[in-house]
Amino acid sequence: MHSLLELPSPFPAEPGLVRLLEPPGSDAAALAARLVAGDYGKPFVLENGGLRALHFSLGYVQSVMDIANPAALVLAYARAMMAFLLFNPRPRRIGMIGLGGGSLANFCHRHLPAAELTVVEIDADVIALRRHFGVPADDARFRVLHADGVRWLGETETRSDVLLIDAFGAEGVAETLLDTDFHANAFRHLGGRGVLVMNLAGTRESFAPHVARLLEVFDERVIAMPVREDGNHILLAFRDPVFAPRWSWMRSQALALQARTGLDFPNLAGALEAGERQGHAWRLARGAGGQRLFGAASAPIVEGVAVQAQQLAEGLGAERGIVAGEELLLALVQRRGLCRQQHLALVEDVIAHARAHEQEWDRPVQAVVGRKVITRVGDLDVLGEMTLHGSVVRSKGMPVPHHAGSEGGGCGPKADTPD
Incomplete structure (x- = not known):
């Protein structure tokens, strides 16, 4: 085990001890000043109150360990990443890109004794801290590789049932992943029913951009859910071309997993189901700037809905105009053969258009175009809500046809409209 230099925490809001990968006799005051300035440049350990945390900077916690129970998952995002067990409760091979403080590695090593685990970590300093975070030694079923995860994915001939990606720089998801075939290689690395x-x-x-790339590579078989406690989002992508979540079955599976691991899998199952029905992955792919998911191609549809809704409102009055406007939007969606997630994204485009032109329209038209639609696709209720003019507007359900992809996961030709 590497020896660490210990000094009092220099962060006023974070008391405790700081441990650094520095030789004995180093200038503690100078190192403390670099930590506070944010230019230390190496991972460091912050320990307080029975918890040990790995940081690259004070603003981003990479991992947290309960010193008394190293295999426990302290952070909510780490617990949420274990949601893959709802789809494959007993994976044989697990690949991980990013070791961090080893929380996921420790948990999987303890609770999945039949699985082979390979962890790829690019930073030698992170690996040097593994023993301080209770990461087990390499053996026949567990190993930590010092390698570039992007290159490893492109070169390895092994396949994984599950691929966990927790790869971060000091400011978030590593941008270099977008400059390579990383997402396509991740798809190829998975076995036939593999989960990323x-x-x-x-x-x-x-x-x-990562969400958009995965939606493309995995032919839209992607589910995302927010982790409100940490401000993160967890994304699951499925290689199986006929993947379809069985939510009713999953509820009983969640109870069994909760008894086995102690994690709140019923809550995770509910969050995944809500994320899938609300098209959360598509919303994340749109980014925070409000750009349209479909780009310029959706503009004529949005404009057409706005113009025709105005005519409906003028000719039918506010109440009938609202209903007719919803029916018009759904009819346009049906003709385009969009799936439910694309439909939700298109509705948001229409709402954005309404906001941008609200001064040109009277209030009935704003109500028509701005009405958030709750749709029904096949047997799935798609819930939606949108804050419009400072308040949340909800609408009644309207029927739309089920759109099955050519391989079960995409948005293929539209089906017949139900009566």
Whole structure:
């Protein structure tokens, strides 16, 4: 185990002890000043109140360990990443990109004794701290590789049932992942029913391109859920071309997993189901800047809805105009053959258009175009809400056809409209 230099925490808001990968006799005052300035440049350990945390900067906590129970998952995002067990409760091979403080590695090593685990970490200093975070030694079923995860994915011939991606720089998701075939290689690395799990943190502008790339590579078989306690989002992508979540079955599976691991899997199952129905992945892919997911191609549809809704409102009055406007929007969606997530994104485009032109319209038209639609796709209720003019507006359900992708996960030709 590497020896660490120990000094009192220099952060007024974070008392405790700081431990650094520095030789004995180093200038503690100078190191403390660099930590406070944010230019230390190495991972460091902050310990207080029975918890040990790994940091690259004070603003971003990489991992937290309960010293008395190293295999416990202290952070909510780490617990949420284990949601893959709802889809594959007993994976045989797990790949991890990013060791951090080893929380996920420790948990999987303890609770999945039949799984082979390979962890890839690019930073030698992070690996040097592994023993301080209770990461087990390498053995026949567990190993930590000092390598570039992007290169490893492109070169390894092994396949994983689950691939966990928790790769961060000091400011969030590593931007270099977008400059390579990382997402396509991740898809190829998974076995036939493999699941990719990715932790998203930082600004939405920084991770939206990753979500969009995964939606493309995995043919839209992607579910995302927010982790409100940490401000993160967890994204799951599925290689199986006929993947379809079985939410009713998953509820009983969640109870069994909760008894086995102690994690609140019923809550995770509910969050995933809500994320899938609300199209959370598509919303993340749109980014925080409000750009349209479909780009210029959706502009004529948005404009057409606005103009025709205005005519409806003028000719039918406010109440009938609201209903007719919803029916018009749904009819346009049906003709385009959009799936439910694309439909929700298109509705948001229409709302954004209404806001941008609200001074040109009277209030009935704002109500028509700005009405958030709750749709029904097949047997799934798609819930939606939108804050408009300072208040949340909800609408009644309207029927739309189920759109099945050519391989079960995409948005293929539209089905017949139900009566």
